[in-house]
Amino acid sequence: MTTWIRFRDGDGRIGFGTLDPHSGRVVQHDGALFDRPRPTDISFAADDLTLLAPCEPSKIVALWNNYYALSQKLDKAPPQHPLFLIKPPMSVIGPSEAIRRPRSYHGKIAYEGELGIVIGKTVSGASVEEAEDAIFGYTCVNDVTAIELLQEDPNFAQWCRSKGFDTFTCLGPAIVRGFDWRSATLTTTVDGVERQNYPLDDMIFSPAEQVSLISHDMTLVPGDVIACGTSVGVGSIKDGARVDVSIAGIGTLSNVLAV
Amino acid sequence: MTTWIRFRDGDGRIGFGTLDPHSGRVVQHDGALFDRPRPTDISFAADDLTLLAPCEPSKIVALWNNYYALSQKLDKAPPQHPLFLIKPPMSVIGPSEAIRRPRSYHGKIAYEGELGIVIGKTVSGASVEEAEDAIFGYTCVNDVTAIELLQEDPNFAQWCRSKGFDTFTCLGPAIVRGFDWRSATLTTTVDGVERQNYPLDDMIFSPAEQVSLISHDMTLVPGDVIACGTSVGVGSIKDGARVDVSIAGIGTLSNVLAV
Numbered sequence: 001m002t003t004w005i006r007f008r009d010g011d012g013r014i015g016f017g018t019l020d021p022h023s024g025r026v027v028q029h030d031g032a033l034f035d036r037p038r039p040t041d042i043s044f045a046a047d048d049l050t051l052l053a054p055c056e057p058s059k060i061v062a063l064w065n066n067y068y069a070l071s072q073k074l075d076k077a078p079p080q081h082p083l084f085l086i087k088p089p090m091s092v093i094g095p096s097e098a099i100r101r102p103r104s105y106h107g108k109i110a111y112e113g114e115l116g117i118v119i120g121k122t123v124s125g126a127s128v129e130e131a132e133d134a135i136f137g138y139t140c141v142n143d144v145t146a147i148e149l150l151q152e153d154p155n156f157a158q159w160c161r162s163k164g165f166d167t168f169t170c171l172g173p174a175i176v177r178g179f180d181w182r183s184a185t186l187t188t189t190v191d192g193v194e195r196q197n198y199p200l201d202d203m204i205f206s207p208a209e210q211v212s213l214i215s216h217d218m219t220l221v222p223g224d225v226i227a228c229g230t231s232v233g234v235g236s237i238k239d240g241a242r243v244d245v246s247i248a249g250i251g252t253l254s255n256v257l258a259v
Numbered sequence: 260m261t262t263w264i265r266f267r268d269g270d271g272r273i274g275f276g277t278l279d280p281h282s283g284r285v286v287q288h289d290g291a292l293f294d295r296p297r298p299t300d301i302s303f304a305a306d307d308l309t310l311l312a313p314c315e316p317s318k319i320v321a322l323w324n325n326y327y328a329l330s331q332k333l334d335k336a337p338p339q340h341p342l343f344l345i346k347p348p349m350s351v352i353g354p355s356e357a358i359r360r361p362r363s364y365h366g367k368i369a370y371e372g373e374l375g376i377v378i379g380k381t382v383s384g385a386s387v388e389e390a391e392d393a394i395f396g397y398t399c400v401n402d403v404t405a406i407e408l409l410q411e412d413p414n415f416a417q418w419c420r421s422k423g424f425d426t427f428t429c430l431g432p433a434i435v436r437g438f439d440w441r442s443a444t445l446t447t448t449v450d451g452v453e454r455q456n457y458p459l460d461d462m463i464f465s466p467a468e469q470v471s472l473i474s475h476d477m478t479l480v481p482g483d484v485i486a487c488g489t490s491v492g493v494g495s496i497k498d499g500a501r502v503d504v505s506i507a508g509i510g511t512l513s514n515v516l517a518v
Contacts, residue, residue, distance in 0.1 A: 058317070059347045064415055076414045083415040086345040086423060088318040090478045103384060104475045124425070125362060155335045156323055156342040157416060164345060164477050166383070216363045218423050219349045 001178040001249065004033060004137065006094070007049035016054075019046055019174060034120050034136060034222035053094035053171040054139055055118055055223040060087035060169050061214055062114075062143055064159075066204045066229030073232050078204045082213055085159035087143075087169050087227075095172035098258035099144055101239060102165050107148030109257060111237055112230035113188030113196045113245035116141040117207045118175045119224040123215045131211035134220070137177040138207075140186075140245045140253040141227045142170035147236065170243075171225065173251040180249070181207060188233065189244045196233035200247075203228060260437040260508065263292060263396065265353070266308035275313075278305055278433060293379050293395060293481035312353035312430040313398055314377055314482040319346035319428050320473055321373075321402055323418075325463045325488030332491050337463045341472055344418035346402075346428050346486075354431040357517035358403055360498060361424050366407030368516060370496055371489035372447030372455045372504035375400040376466045377434045378483040382474045390470035393479070396436040397466075399445075399504045399512040400486045401429035406495065429502075430484065432510040439508070440466060447492065448503045455492035459506075462487060 003019040005026065016037070017028040026044045029037040033055065064083045065071055071078050093099070101109060120136025149162040163169075181200045188196035205213065210226055220226075237243060239259045246252040262278045264285065275296070276287040285303045288296040292314065323342045324330055330337050352358070360368060379395025408421040422428075440459045447455035464472065469485055479485075496502060498518045505511040 058349075059345075079412055079415070081412075081420075083412055083417065084419060086318075086347055086419045088345055088477055090317075090480070102475065153338055153340075153342055156338070158342065160343060160345045160419070161340075161476050166478050216361065217420050218347055219425050221349070 001176055004054060004175045004177070005173065006052040006054050008052060009044060009049055014052065051095045051173050053092050054173070054175045055171070055225065057089060057092065057223050057225045058221055059089065060091065060225045060227060062087050062163060062227040063210065063229035067198065067202050067231035068204060069198060069202055070231045071204065082205050082210050084214065085163060087160070088164050090166050091164055091169040093167045093170055093255065095253050095255070098167065098256050099170065100167045100258050102146060105146050105149065107146060108236040110145045110147040110234055111188060111190065111243045112143040112145065112234050113186050114141040114143050114230050115181060115186060115200055115207075115228040115247065116171060117211060117226040117228065119211070119220045119226070120222055122219060122221050123211065124219040126212050126215040128208045128212045131215060132208040134211055134215075135207060136222070137175040138179045138181060138250060139171055139175050139225070140173070140247050140250055141225070142243055142245050142253060142255060143227050143230065144168040144170065170253055170255045172253045176250045184247050184249060187246045190235070190237055191241050195235055196231065198231035198233070202231060260435055263313060263434045263436070264432065265311040265313050267311060268303060268308055273311065310354045310432050312351050313432070313434045314430070314484065316348060316351065316482050316484045317480055318348065319350065319484045319486060321346050321422060321486040322469065322488035326457065326461050326490035327463060328457060328461055329490045330463065341464050341469050343473070344422060346419070347423050349425050350423055350428040352426045352429055352514065354512050354514070357426065357515050358429065359426045359517050361405060364405050364408065366405060367495040369404045369406040369493055370447060370449065370502045371402040371404065371493050372445050373400040373402050373489050374440060374445060374459055374466075374487040374506065375430060376470060376485040376487065378470070378479045378485070379481055381478060381480050382470065383478040385471050385474040387467045387471045390474060391467040393470055394466060395481070396434040397438045397440060397509060398430055398434050398484070399432070399506055399509055400484070401502055401504050401512060401514060402486050402489065403427040403429065429504075429512055429514045431512045435509045443506050443508060446505050449494070449496055450500050454494055455490065457490035457492070461490060
């Protein structure tokens with residue numbers, strides 16, 4: 001497994017590199033993350049860096065109803081094709097950045113802990129095997145929702161609006177290559193209290209199936225993120241609450257809903 | 260009024276500039292379209308250029324139910340806030356490029372002729388006056404839909420999927436600054452037969468109201484496009500059909516659904 005991070009260093013410069021989870025050392029790379037990055041001779045202690053969102057997606061494809069447990073709880077049949085909305089690039093924040101409540105919205109805000117797929121190659125109309133090869137790695141996602149807007153208009157479910165606000169797509173702390181999602185569990189805590197704890201292998205469409213099927217709907221490009229959908233345990237958070245989304249092997253994505 | 264185009268010249272180079280509609284001459288500019296573009300001493304005959312989509316949006320915000328006539332026909336109340344979905348950047352094509360039928364889809368494909376707002380300044384939480392100032396200009400949009408996918412799953416309207424395919428956002432032929440949308444009419448023809456003909460001032464949310472309200476939902480950045488929604492007369496097109504979306508003062512956006 002290789003752990004990739006994007007960061008701002010003490011001098012305010014943005015860079016990216018590999019993190020050794022044991023030593024806590026980061027080796028800066030140059031070039032491009034998705035195109036033969038080269039190690040430099042510059043390294044940092046991870047604690048001296050500010051982590052940024054690990055990639056800069058041109059779009060985030062966010063799935064709904066992609067876990068059997070949630071599908072059963074909602075009493076909705078598993079879909080025949082991934083059901084998704086698109087979140088805009090400006091909705092992305094990294095670890096340690098704050099989720100900001102929209103000024104115009106005073107309702108409930110929900111967290112959703114999710115596995116995120118990071119695309120590494122331009123891919124269109126891919127087979128499952130080609131799709132697997134186009135996956136660069138995995139990250140954690142908190143797919144935030146202004147939940148009371150979703151059904152505000154009886155004629156049109158406002159998925160893109162309720163989930164598209166600036167700061168409503170938390171990504172990080174890292175992208176891990178070679179990560180075995182099949183044996184991993186995702187947990188979400190709110191102010192330290194566990195609210196979600198589900199096995200990733202309960203997914204309806206596996207990551208490679210998602211990339212394959214969605215690549216028949218639209219071209220995916222390096223850095224794009226597919227948020228694999230959430231499972232049971234979603235709830236709302238109060239202003240000031242901290243949400244931690246953790247996947248062993250990837251790390252913990254921690255964001256506060258700013259007061 | 261100033262008419263801005265993006266183009267590929269005879270040598271394959273991509274450029275942008277102003278078009279004089281009377282002489283048909285294009286003055287190439289350098290710098291950036293949204294940041295003090297400067298005229299060069301290079302000019303072309305428009306006929307010698309291939310027109311490209313006039314901007315490269317980071318996202319396309321596409322409205323539903325934004326004309327009173329369509330709202331009455333659908334028997335849906337006018338919304339209280341713009342109802343929208345997000346289309347991905349890769350869905351954009353320019354004039355003279357072909358709409359491509361997704362290989363995996365054999366159902367009906369619908370056209371929707373629309374006014375497009377092109378954002379010229381980064382804008383967030385804007386008043387209507389600030390929003391007006393953030394509008395760079397206007398273009399024509401054909402918002403294409405794989406219409407049989409929209410309600411394919413009874414639990415989730417697939418707006419982003421059915422409208423998000425590569426080539427499903429036709430933009431152009433130009434961006435016109437200083438265009439008076441209030442006195443303009445949009446017509447859509449399919450193989451020369453008129454199918455839509457509606458006045459833009461039947462809009463529920465005006466362009467500046469749209470930009471203001473949507474800027475409270477997400478930051479809009481230069482080049483982003485808001486597709487203002489369509490009115491009555493939407494229908495489907497056969498493979499090989501040509502769709503022309505025309506707004507007097509902007510021009511005609513012409514695209515064929517490739518066989």
